Amino acid sequence: MGKKNKSKRYVVGVDLGATKIFTVVITKKGKIKAKARVKTPAQEGVAAVVGKMVRSVRRAVEKAEISPSQVLAVGVTVPGPINPKKGIVFRAPNLKDWQNVPLGTMLEAELDYPIVLENDVNAGTYGEFALGAARGKRDVVGIFPGTGVGGGIVVGGKLHSGFRYSAAEVGHMIIHANGEICGCGNRGCVEAYASRTAIERDIRAAITQGRPSVITDLIDLENDRITSGVLKKAVKAEDEVVTEVLKKAQYYLGLHVATIVNFFDPEIIVFGGGMIEALGKSFLKPIRQTARAHFTNRLEAKRVKIVPAKLGDYSVALGVAMLARRAVK
């Protein structure tokens, strides 16, 4: 291909999720050269999943029409707690048998590239910092409301993983002492108010209480989940129950942003994830208002940007690819 002698310049990012594996090959400047999306064989055990990740990397490199020797490193994210230094995945609740998996070593043996492991939401935030909505900023916080509420922190242009690699658990900041029960077992976490799970809980409670809602027309309440797509339709239909429940979540997210800003004073807060994408930019407006009204430093409140993510589905894969580049440089 005439490129064999060119120096290594590409990196690969792999976002292992509970349902899909996203893979990207990116150039030095962060442009996507190739991408791939395959299903995660979540129920087939560790070897099956790792095998599929390896094939996904190889296929993406082929699709990019580059020589495998031009790849500098591979970044990988997993849906669970990890030790990035040791390349170990402690557990991944949605993947069968994933406990204390030495993923770094396993992938390195198969792929012969340096492997960089990171938490998924951390990588997503880093992606938005490096290539997306927070490009050019130095101090960034990402908030990703979904089944839970995940997050990421960039300080001075570097990902802040924390002393025990457990920073940015933004969903478990306590916003209402002794409040709603959270999935973590404690009470009053942000996640218990502003995750899609909490929103679904409140909508179901209102319907159970007999309040009319378009939700009952849109899905079979007994068998279906209230997905982000369903929420979107209900908002479009100006459903009273859904609007009210979302308003509560927005209020809590506003207080959450204020708490983060009063502590950390970042330049920008990026909201990402499927729910934010489905509900659109207008979802952030009341969050912004509540947040700014609760800033301690209110004079320059508008200098702190509160914006939607830009990279969509590939933010995590892109972010971890950029982290891999940075790590091996």
Added chain:
Amino acid sequence: MGKKNKSKRYVVGVDLGATKIFTVVITKKGKIKAKARVKTPAQEGVAAVVGKMVRSVRRAVEKAEISPSQVLAVGVTVPGPINPKKGIVFRAPNLKDWQNVPLGTMLEAELDYPIVLENDVNAGTYGEFALGAARGKRDVVGIFPGTGVGGGIVVGGKLHSGFRYSAAEVGHMIIHANGEICGCGNRGCVEAYASRTAIERDIRAAITQGRPSVITDLIDLENDRITSGVLKKAVKAEDEVVTEVLKKAQYYLGLHVATIVNFFDPEIIVFGGGMIEALGKSFLKPIRQTARAHFTNRLEAKRVKIVPAKLGDYSVALGVAMLARRAVK
């Protein structure tokens, strides 16, 4: 003195408070060579206060028995919001006429040293990092409950001032949405539960409700404040009301620490200030327990240290002296 030709090696730290001015001269290694404490002429306007700061620096240098030319820089803290880069004090609520004071320029004109300006609690946290309880750690959060609840953040060995120089307003992290009213006008801030002011409010409320308390013997409730010293005496006397009110504050401080740890995952949290000093080490025990029970990453909970400050009254002056040294290096 035979020292004239030695290179500049000392720095001075000045902690301008509402009641006192603390000044230290420290060696390269952070040892105190001389210290001074004078009253702040808080009601006499800007010129009087600045004049007293200048004299305090000169006297401390004399007491240190060094030549003025051996001083590398002077660090200064003030009790109010500032722009450290521009050397401006926006306001200092407890000092008469302090509004938009170009303190950096004023002191430089008189003293002919580079002046480094910082927020007081930020400097106190940095002092504990550089010379006190958090020495050798990289990521540190300081919490100082007093009239309000102030704080400081060190990330990777550097003070984190924030994008708008308003980071570490830890007292205004919201811990109980729609809860108690805070001095800032919002509801549910940590400060509204765990400051000495909040503690005093709750003790007074209990006494007004007719509950017996040793506090009524210790002070004249109409004219005196419930100071940290009074709290200490009441705890020693095992006063039921005071113990109960402090328990509530400790519970909220525990949730507060957990919120900070789940967000930031620092190595160490340092509690400082007069109230913590008066109440002693045992005050932190229940805070530690509540905090760790609310960590998202609980397996390694004990690796995150939660400790009392070590530097006492001079922590702020020492911290800003160390910041000055770092800034001019």
